[in-house]
Amino acid sequence: MYDFEFARAQSVTDAVARLKATEGAKPLAGGMTLLPTIKLRLAKPSALVDLGRLPDLKGIDVAGATVTIKAMTRHADVLRSPDIAKTIPALVTLAGGIGDVQVRHRGTIGGSVANNDPAADYPAACLGLGATIVTSKREIPADAFFVALFTTALEPDEIITAIRFPIPERAAYVKFKNPASRYAIVGAFVSKGPQGVRVAITGAGDNGVFRVSPMEAALTKDFAPKAIEGIRLDPGNMMSDIHASSEYRAHLVGVITRRAVAACL
Ligand SMILES: Cc1cc2nc3c(=O)[nH]c(=O)nc-3n(C[C@H](O)[C@H](O)[C@H](O)COP(=O)(O)OP(=O)(O)OC[C@H]3O[C@@H](n4cnc5c(N)ncnc54)[C@H](O)[C@@H]3O)c2cc1C
Numbered sequence: 001m002y003d004f005e006f007a008r009a010q011s012v013t014d015a016v017a018r019l020k021a022t023e024g025a026k027p028l029a030g031g032m033t034l035l036p037t038i039k040l041r042l043a044k045p046s047a048l049v050d051l052g053r054l055p056d057l058k059g060i061d062v063a064g065a066t067v068t069i070k071a072m073t074r075h076a077d078v079l080r081s082p083d084i085a086k087t088i089p090a091l092v093t094l095a096g097g098i099g100d101v102q103v104r105h106r107g108t109i110g111g112s113v114a115n116n117d118p119a120a121d122y123p124a125a126c127l128g129l130g131a132t133i134v135t136s137k138r139e140i141p142a143d144a145f146f147v148a149l150f151t152t153a154l155e156p157d158e159i160i161t162a163i164r165f166p167i168p169e170r171a172a173y174v175k176f177k178n179p180a181s182r183y184a185i186v187g188a189f190v191s192k193g194p195q196g197v198r199v200a201i202t203g204a205g206d207n208g209v210f211r212v213s214p215m216e217a218a219l220t221k222d223f224a225p226k227a228i229e230g231i232r233l234d235p236g237n238m239m240s241d242i243h244a245s246s247e248y249r250a251h252l253v254g255v256i257t258r259r260a261v262a263a264c265l
Helices: 012-021 034-039 075-080 082-087 089-096 101-106 109-115 122-129 213-221 246-264
Strands: 005-008 025-028 047-050 060-063 066-070 132-135 139-141 146-148 160-166 170-177 184-193 196-202
Touching (some): 012 047, 060 082, 066 082, 075 089, 075 101, 075 109, 082 089, 089 122, 089 184, 109 122, 109 160, 122 146, 122 160, 122 184, 170 246, 184 246
Antiparallel strands (some): 060 066, 132 139, 132 160, 184 196
């Protein structure tokens, strides 16, 4: 571990000011990814700005057709939320499948979305539901937020404050998980709602989370698993690693997405 400064932010404005003032400073949320990365000397932030004590960044709110989850809400809070169970139960399934009980009690939705790990679950939910990422500066549609592996539209002094999810008519998340970490080898988030049919895949793409427009078009005509039976993805655009080859991932996208559609029904 390299030396770094540590500051506990007193407000979102204070956190942003601290990030602006110190080059190489990073926000600290649950620390589930950031701290091991620092310990392994894979990251060298000059300062950590702890968001952990900001009440403005915690909580779940349902208003009209929208569910808002504030950035420092932990996975365990989503898992236990009766409001989310009532409005978007697919998010409860998703949160319950993240890591283990320790990770679910420390990790936050804002940290997960900001980190944009190519196998993380929440990026698929954001893209699959057409969410809006609310930051200290602006509102970013999920379609424009996830740029590449571990890369988002966030600027260095920009903090996610909340994620807004439109409530869908139907939605489901199905994950074929790595049995050790529980990260997705392939995860499919499918929804039908105010923005039409959306299919978002995590764990598979060589550029991170992505939508599958041929499947969306087929499901718009006929929202049934058989409607996407013939659609094959190009393994050339899939990740390949010790856990699964690109051909296997391409095959799994079809299988897991059909299961997600069936779960929606
Ligand atoms: C053993 C293990 C298993 C896991 N399994 C899964 C899994 O199955 N599925 C899954 O999806 N995830 C999994 N995770 C990841 C975990 O769920 C966390 O979501 C993830 O580690 C990041 O969240 P965090 O709150 O810990 O963020 P941190 O580690 O504190 O931060 C991560 C990054 O996001 C930035 N950041 C944090 N908050 C904000 C914010 N509000 N605005 C801007 N930038 C911010 C930080 O600067 C840092 O770069 C696993 C992690 C571990 C350690």
